[in-house]
Amino acid sequence: MTSRLRNASGFALVLALLLLWEVSARLGWVASPNWPPFTAVVAALARDVMTGEIPLLVGGTLWRMAAGLFAGGVAGVVLGLAFALLPFVARLFAPIVELLRPIPVPAVIPPLVLFLGLDDTMKVTVVALTVFFPVLTNTVQGVRAVEADALAMGRTFGIGALRRALFIVLPASLPYILAGFRIALALALVVAVVAEMIAGEQGVGHYLVMMQFAGRAEEIYATVLLLGMLGYALNRGFLLAERRMIHWWFALGRQSDA
Numbered sequence: 719m720t721s722r723l724r725n726a727s728g729f730a731l732v733l734a735l736l737l738l739w740e741v742s743a744r745l746g747w748v749a750s751p752n753w754p755p756f757t758a759v760v761a762a763l764a765r766d767v768m769t770g771e772i773p774l775l776v777g778g779t780l781w782r783m784a785a786g787l788f789a790g791g792v793a794g795v796v797l798g799l800a801f802a803l804l805p806f807v808a809r810l811f812a813p814i815v816e817l818l819r820p821i822p823v824p825a826v827i828p829p830l831v832l833f834l835g836l837d838d839t840m841k842v843t844v845v846a847l848t849v850f851f852p853v854l855t856n857t858v859q860g861v862r863a864v865e866a867d868a869l870a871m872g873r874t875f876g877i878g879a880l881r882r883a884l885f886i887v888l889p890a891s892l893p894y895i896l897a898g899f900r901i902a903l904a905l906a907l908v909v910a911v912v913a914e915m916i917a918g919e920q921g922v923g924h925y926l927v928m929m930q931f932a933g934r935a936e937e938i939y940a941t942v943l944l945l946g947m948l949g950y951a952l953n954r955g956f957l958l959a960e961r962r963m964i965h966w967w968f969a970l971g972r973q974s975d976a
Contacts (some may be wrong), residue, residue: 752935763940772925772944779921780948782838783910786845788904791899794850795888798857798895803883819851823909824916841913841921849902850907853895860894861887873954893967896960903956907949 736756742748743755762887766772800807827844834840914923922941929937961968 748860752784752933754936754939757940758936759943762936763944766937775920775922776944776948779907779910779914779923782841782913782921783845783906784885785838786842786910787849787899787902787906789842790846790849791853791902793846794853794898794902795857795895797850798854799883799887799891800860801854802858802861803887815854823848825910827913827916836917836919839892841910841918845906845909845911848905852901852905853898856894857891863894864890865905880973883890893942893964896964900953900956900960903952904949907945907952911945 734751740756743753743758763772784840797807797811801812823844826847827840830840834843844871895972911921911923911926915927918924924939924944926938929941
């Protein structure tokens, strides 16, 4: 089965599920006033987009997500390189990392609210903490996967440790690092919305909570549908950028290794 046929099969299943949604609501298969037809949800989404309310909310959420993704990603890459290249750094910070990693994100939000308030700083920090761990883990794995011959050649030519890290280790680890960013991208969107739902007065998450209190089911489903499409678009865009950045890796047919 070709890749195009597999994609067509996936989209066909999505269309079938949406059709089932529409039929189940129209024929009353789901006995609930809060199960609107799919067409009504699409109409509500179009209406909110035309008014400009949803684009403004989505823009704010994406900004907070991007800021946290950048901050947490950079920190994860830097500390991951230090962990893999400097054993004393790993011995010093690894216990702290392992202590913080299992803490659920919703449990982190209340103390951060007390410490940072309800502004964007808190939400960006929550996203950054979420992004940090997958990027850190993948960076460490990527550095460990660098071929010893490449490092030995760098030493033979008298390249210093810092330059070896920047010009040999980092490029060779890039497929693993980007794999970590791809995982973190989806998590960043989820956590940004959750943070807005728990503590905030703006963004898509806060809008969802307000629609819940108002009992406006069509707007709730429309927003969830929009988030799904947004997540899909972000993932596809990242895949395209990834193929351009590490085209040599895909040319070797090694994408599954990362």
